[in-house]
Amino acid sequence: MYNFDLDAYYTDAKLTYETRAEIERVADEVTKEGFKNIFFISSGGSLAVMRPIQYLLRSKTKIPTYCEIASEVILTGNSQLNEDSIVITSSKSGTTKETVEAIQYCNERNIRVIAFCGKPDTPVDQLATYSIIGKAKDAVEFEYIQHYLLAFRLLYNNGEFDAYERLAAQLEKLPEDLIAIKEQFEPTAAAIAEKYHNSNIQYWIGGGSLAPEIYLHAMCILEEMQWIRTKSIQSAEFFHGTLEVIEKDTPVFLVKGVDATRPIDDRVENLIKKLSDEAVIIDVADFKTPHVDDEFKEIIASSIVTTILDERLAIHYERVTGHDLTIRRYYRQFEY
Amino acid sequence: MYNFDLDAYYTDAKLTYETRAEIERVADEVTKEGFKNIFFISSGGSLAVMRPIQYLLRSKTKIPTYCEIASEVILTGNSQLNEDSIVITSSKSGTTKETVEAIQYCNERNIRVIAFCGKPDTPVDQLATYSIIGKAKDAVEFEYIQHYLLAFRLLYNNGEFDAYERLAAQLEKLPEDLIAIKEQFEPTAAAIAEKYHNSNIQYWIGGGSLAPEIYLHAMCILEEMQWIRTKSIQSAEFFHGTLEVIEKDTPVFLVKGVDATRPIDDRVENLIKKLSDEAVIIDVADFKTPHVDDEFKEIIASSIVTTILDERLAIHYERVTGHDLTIRRYYRQFEY
Incomplete structure (x- = not known):
């Protein structure tokens, strides 16, 4: 394939899948603590990557799920976004301004945030309740794989997706x-x-x-x-x-x-x-x-x-x- | 103003406002029966007219609110859309295919539908649980006025919008x-x-x-x-x-x-x-x-x-x- 580095791709795939254990640990912990709804909050491409999952979840779980644009929701608020919510966000750079502000907004209100973060020791990494560091370079499919693991682990924990182990195992391949x-x-x-x-x-x-x-x-x-x-x-x-x-x-x-x-x-x-x-x-x-x-x-x-x-x-x-x-x-x- | 019929406009405004009593009667009835969330379901322009209201409601009420495209939701379902929901929809012609199908979908599941309908004795009018016939010819602002009345009456009934009577009175002008x-x-x-x-x-x-x-x-x-x-x-x-x-x-x-x-x-x-x-x-x-x-x-x-x-x-x-x-x-x- 033109301008495609197969080795680098496999390395990124491996680095992505290595986060599975941590994603599950975080999912299991928030499940144990309890939550009433899930918010996907980000902007542009990062939000667009979460929307397909939120769309599917609408019919696959009884848990209410919502998407919000980071810079809007910190100005308007959303009555459903509160201490009983789990917020999922992501930032490759770990510095995306709107995302950092949204996490701060959540922190001030005791709302837990799970962040997929591309770089350790960045504001997103430091501010999020749970920061899952992904070391894969780029390629949106690796972001998707992490989101699938998190979302469907939460559904599995909620007794709504028995096939989780099979899906998760197959995502490796x-x-x-x-x-x-x-x-x-x-x-x-x-x-x-x-x-x-x-x-x-x-x-x-x-x-x-x-x-x-x-x-x-x-x-x-x-x-x-x-x-x-x-x-x-x-x-x-x-x-x-x-x-x-x-x-x-x-x-x-x-x-x-x-x-x-x-x-x-x-x-x-x-x-x-x-x-x-x-x-x-x-x-x-x-x-x-x-x-x-x-x-x-x-x-x-x-x-x-x-x-x-x-x-x-x-x-x-x-x-x-x-x-x-x-x-x-x-x-x-x-x-x- | 170029190509503007002032008398016709005032007539439409009057016809629109005449629906206030019925809108309130319907809102009060569904409040009395009880409901847990509000769905706005339609397509294209009709849905675009409901989205601004749903957007504002996000932060003005504890009641969860959702928008759905009619032809999609009847194929995918939404776990939050059930007997405890109130669906709000609208159709000028009373025959919009996707809207009619969405109402049928709701009827089969005992989900109450409030429809703003432009023509009596049409499928939308006949199938909806509550059909509010609007006789105003055209102009999107008249649709908005009806939606404001319905949405904020529901909030008023829920103890979340004390200013309703003032808003409703002012909408006449x-x-x-x-x-x-x-x-x-x-x-x-x-x-x-x-x-x-x-x-x-x-x-x-x-x-x-x-x-x-x-x-x-x-x-x-x-x-x-x-x-x-x-x-x-x-x-x-x-x-x-x-x-x-x-x-x-x-x-x-x-x-x-x-x-x-x-x-x-x-x-x-x-x-x-x-x-x-x-x-x-x-x-x-x-x-x-x-x-x-x-x-x-x-x-x-x-x-x-x-x-x-x-x-x-x-x-x-x-x-x-x-x-x-x-x-x-x-x-x-x-x-x-």
Whole structure:
């Protein structure tokens, strides 16, 4: 694969999975202490990575779950966010301003915070009630794996997810499947980047639990790292306006999911194939995960999408455009 | 004002306010029966109109509140949605497919549904547990007024909003203020439409409780009714990607709100003024509502935004582009 370091990937996978024991220890401790609801609080890409899990939890647990944007909730409050809550957050740098402020907000109110933190001895690490240090470099799928472990351990402890041990064991092997999936997608990634890197605007559609991952790809990768104009839209919402701006030559990408909302994706697929000659369908069902049971496919679908889009398609855009993925013209370049 | 029928507006305002007694009767009845949480369920613009209220309720009531897209929740379920819930929905036509299906889903599970319905003897009217028939023709602010009455009556009944009678009385006069606000905004509406009707893409930013109304304007008005490309983005999220695609000549609209999240809007304002020569700031604080107390301003802010954007700016786009707001090329034009 172009610009892909297999050894480094396996090292990151190993470092990620090594946090399993600590994640479970933290989950078991908060379960023992008791809690009444779960809040996922962060911003941008980090929040987008938690939303697919929160979406699935809506129907898998009786525990109420909520997502909040860090900088908003510290200003507005939320009546459900109190001493009986568990807050889950994450920060790669350990210094993300909004996240640090949200943890401080929680500390002042005796609200417990579990943080996935990329660097020890940072504010996030020091301030969070529980800080789980992840040593993997980068790749969103490793963040997802940690979130799956934490969320479903909490459900297991609550008597709502008997299959936890099996899921957790299989997640160790998921990266092997993701590598095969990257390879399977490689020609498609190259072709999309070559064909669409100059497009005026790209529409990205995804539904159900995958909508936030599509939002992440459109905003945090294509806009932020390639300065390509995009609009992402939830499958069910596409029918309520955005459909009208699609023309025959408009690039429209649909990522079809495998959760219960798939019939809505089917409906979008039928429509966009009629509206545009540039409709591109990417179907999670086409990517097999021999190491992970089918019943968990909806859970790990977000990892599959991030591995093909954020980790492969993005690399091919970088190759074609010559625009380094790490360059920012505004973000963190000056005070605002 | 261009293409504005004052008498018709006052008639609609009167017809809307006439539903107050019935809204209160329904609210009082469900309070008497008891309920544990509130779900707002709909799609597209109708759901976008409920989200600002749900956003404010997060911090104003101990009652958990949730928003769900109708076509998704009937496929996925939500563990919090059960016999102890109250569902609030709305449909102008009374026939919206997803809404009808969501009500049927609720009926099968003994979940009570309160529907704001635009037409009697329609499926929504017949299927909902409580159907409140609104006879006002159109204008999103009238939908908002009904939602304010219902939501805050429920809070009042729950001992969490003593000011209800005052708010409800003042809402009768709100349309007078909205007319003055329309007039104040008229030259701006005309100028924006004239200057930006041919823009390649428009960015629309709003935060906190107003983000859904901005989403509505961008998607349900500009995209659906004018086929103008837009991207709407939450103020807090603008910093996490979309900022990078803003150039000196990119039209960027920020609608500044008056709820607790206003400091985030301030930060966006500072930034977009640096990034673009075409940054347009629309500030809700600039529009006075002499008939409504300041403490309610954050509640009625969504009405102010809809009255200036969806009801006035849209009309001026129609004037300038000659593109009738009622024309659709795809929506409900064929089966999909």
